[in-house]
Amino acid sequence: MEITTISTFLPYYDKIRERTKRLLAVVPPDSLDWAYKPSKFTIGDEIRHIAAIERYMFAETIAGRLSIYRGCGKDLADGYGPVMEYFDRLHEESMTIFRALSDEDLQRKCTTPGNATMPVWKWMRAMVEHEIHHRAQLYIYLNMIDVKTPPMFGLSAEEVAAYSK
Template identity: 25%
Template sequence: MHTSSLQQNILAELDHELATTRKLLERVPYEQADFTPHPKSMKLWQLATHVVNLLAFNQLFVQHASRDFLDPNGPKPGPTPTSSEELLQRFDQYGASLRQALQDSDDEKLTDSFRLHRGEQTLMERPKGAAIRIMGLNHSIHHRGQLSVYLRLLDIPLPGMYGPSADDPSWGM
């Protein structure tokens, strides 16, 4: 009987989402970095960079027991990428690093607790596997969806993500 582990499931999901996210990021135009659909929305480049930086954030869930947002020595994202090439290079680097951290982990470690907090205030405390899914992958997918709306508003054809997109000629829309 074949059993699939928590680690294997997360890795398979990560691989799918990384490939899908990269296809979308490849279409983000740096020349329209300041585009925003609404005054309360992030700018296009800020959102694309956030999607990439979330990969490093996800790695915290795998390798540490907690993260305090008030810790001045806590990990910080690198400088904002200044080109599409730099954005994709960071995405590939962070994705590979997250994948390696997951490969170096195991089911038992992924059931250990992770606490996200701001000083004494707990924002989230869950098993690492759940933290990766909820604050990691789901959070990334949420922002990727926002990014796809930005691209649609800029009339940039979208890649298929969970099937063909309306921009795929074989879709028939």
């Protein structure tokens, strides 16, 4: 899918973020430090990573600057309230950058941290895929600790099967 106008991308990306926020709303505050094994991202790391990479890698390079991503550790935000505030604040900073883009900017080339050059719209598409990837990881993590997670589009797979005849 080619992103051709910023006015159609922004509401689409808002919906992606709404689904992520619905999932974050069920994260137990006492589970932020849980990881499925040592040296892997914790639930809190995953949340901070989605926020930090969007703002400091994707938004910076989309704005024509170098990535300034420095990780996703507790030093950025620790505890449930601060982590969720960090997530929301960095997203709003990113959205300020994205709202300033013109349709023509979507065709402008940007350079990724891996030194690949591509149109901004493709990098924005990669940003969406990145968030979805980490949201899926959070679904798995939360299921591993027996947290009931919200269905993505209103119905669970079991409900879809029950309604399908």
